[in-house]
Amino acid sequence: xxxxxxxxxxxxxxxxxxxxxxxxxxxxxxxxxxxxxxxxxxxxxxxxxxxxxxxxxxxxxxxxxxxxxxxxxxxxxxxxxxxxxxxxxxxxxxxxxxxxxxxxxxxxxxxx
Numbered sequence: 001x002x003x004x005x006x007x008x009x010x011x012x013x014x015x016x017x018x019x020x021x022x023x024x025x026x027x028x029x030x031x032x033x034x035x036x037x038x039x040x041x042x043x044x045x046x047x048x049x050x051x052x053x054x055x056x057x058x059x060x061x062x063x064x065x066x067x068x069x070x071x072x073x074x075x076x077x078x079x080x081x082x083x084x085x086x087x088x089x090x091x092x093x094x095x096x097x098x099x100x101x102x103x104x105x106x107x108x109x110x111x112x
Contacts, residue, residue, distance in 0.1 A: 014058065014062075014067065017058055017067050017068075017070065018055070018058040018059065020071060020074045020075070020078070021051060021054040021055045021058050021070055021071070021074045023074075023078075024051050024054075024074040024077045024078050024082075025048070025051040025052060025055055027077070027078070027082050028044065028047045028048055028051050028081075029048065031044065031082075031089070032085075032089060035085045035088050036081075036085060038088040039081070039084035039085050039088045040084075041080075041081050042081075047077060047081065050073050050077075051073065051074065051077065053070070054071075054073055054074055055070075057070050
């Protein structure tokens with residue numbers, strides 16, 4: 001019974017690493033090439049190769065060491081590279097064209 005629970009936990013861990021790698025690969029594919037250069041990060045092709053290998057390892061090679069290395073690469077991309085690319089390409093911030101006096105439910109008019 002204990003081994004069944006541990007097997008389920010390890011299976012969920014593998015699934016989480018695969019999902020993280022696929023999401024990171026999706027974001028790497030959809031970002032512009034010039035944004036990588038402007039953010040002073042590695043080339044887009046570098047990240048596509050690294051994240052593509054990570055997805056392939058998670059799908060086809062059941063070696064925990066390689067999967068953990070891929071998870072580290074995915075986390076580095078999501079935490080460091082992606083925010084820098086978003087900031088350079090104008091995707092940062094939660095505002096979409098509103099003024100500075102806009103509240104969460106519309107413009108704030110000072111109680112008038």
